[in-house]
Amino acid sequence: MTLSLNSILNSTKLYELKWIHRRLTDIFDEEAAPYLLDCAVMMTGILHMHFRYHSATTPKTQRTSKDVVHYCINRLVELVHQVTKNKEQLLDPQLLDQWAPDQMKEEDLRIETLEQSLFNLKQLIFKHSSEDEQKKHKERLDFLNEELVQQTEPRTFLIDSIIGSLTIDAKPEWQKQLSEFKASVLIFLKDSD
Structure with missing residues (x-):
């Protein structure tokens, strides 16, 4: 042990x-x-x-x-x-x-893809949101980042809830990137099982 x-x-x-x-x-x-x-x-x-x-x-x-x-x-x-x-x-x-086994390299790539997708979404949201909206969305996105990347067992019900609230508030300028982020989250969670 x-x-x-x-x-x-x-x-x-x-x-x-x-x-x-x-x-x-x-x-x-x-x-x-x-x-x-x-x-x-x-x-x-x-x-x-x-x-x-x-x-x-x-x-x-x-x-x-x-x-x-x-x-x-x-x-x-x-x-x-x-x-x-x-x-x-x-x-x-x-x-x-040499130090990193292949499995770790795959995990690194999955996390990096997820982080990049989240970063792109954050950029678009901030570009097309008011200051009040930015604060609300930043809290949601920071929570998603912490839950997905830092938790050993991400709580999918919370992740789904936050993504659902982002979807409800989505503006046309960032809907496409939100869809891409959702897809990367699904892949990440599927590969984490």
Whole structure:
């Protein structure tokens, strides 16, 4: 049983590392690519330690979790520029392919497809909604993201309910993207079983 738990924890850490690495490759240019796995490793450590100490001092400070993340990202940008300039590399990004089993790669792809579909929907909704509507829809979309991506067993009745309410409020400008999102949710939930 302990081995299974360790296995799950290691897979989760690896997924987090791969996710951060993928986001960094989206942000930084090709020149930085060889150094981004090292930077992803450093980012996980920086975030982990800052949140550990931030939570210990929260009553004494007005800084939010968002402030901590912004601070860490600003430090990371400096690190990426520095290691790229100095051409310093410890870990080859190709190691991620060796570390990740094929099943995990498929899961990554499903999650990434779902997240991209949700992002596209969010963009259109915000473009074609009033400020009040944006707030209401943001809460719904954030809930869907959390329920679908972060829960080990997504609650389909809640997901269906939120998607139903989005469908009722849908405007012509984003109905097509909502349909695409619904399809990606169905595929995601089907493949999760």
